[in-house]
Amino acid sequence: MDIRKLDGAASAAPQITPADIAEIKAAGFRGLINNRPDHEDKGQPTNAEIAAAAADAGLSYAHVPLGREPMTEALVKDMREALNRVGEPALMFCRSGTRSTTLWALAEAGEGRDVDEIIKLAADAGYDLAPMRNTLETLAKR
Secondary structure: OOOEEOOOOEEEEOOOOHHHHHHHHHOOOOEEEEOOOOOOOOOOOOHHHHHHHHHHOOOEEEEOOOOOOOOOHHHHHHHHHHHHHHOOOEEEEOOOOHHHHHHHHHHHHHOOOOHHHHHHHHHHOOOOOHHHHHHHHHHHOO
C-alpha cells in the first residue's frame, strides 16, 4: 500500500480495498475517509463494502466523495467535519490520493493553517499543491 503521511493527523493513499483494512488498522489508523464516488472505475470497491470492512475492524469511517463536479465550500466543510469525526490519525483515499490531499489542504487552510506549511507537507508526500496557493490563501484569510 502506498500510504503518504501529510501530518500527524492525516495521510493519503490511492484506492484501498476491504482486504487492506487489517493492515491499515495495524499501522495505527483510527479512521478512514473515502473521497471517491462509487462506480468511478470498473471493479472499484463500493463505499458500502469498504465501510462494512472498516466497521468490522473497529475503524471510524466517512464518505466525502469528490468526482468531476466543481469544488464547493460545502464539500470542504464536509471534509473538515469528517476529519474531526473519524479521529486521528486518519487515512484518506481516492484514486491516487490527490483529491484526498486537495480536500485536506482546503480544510486545513479554512481552519487557518499556514499555507506554506500545507504546501510543503503535501509536496513532501508527493503532491504538488503549489498551483492552489491563491485559493488556499483566500481560505486561510476567512
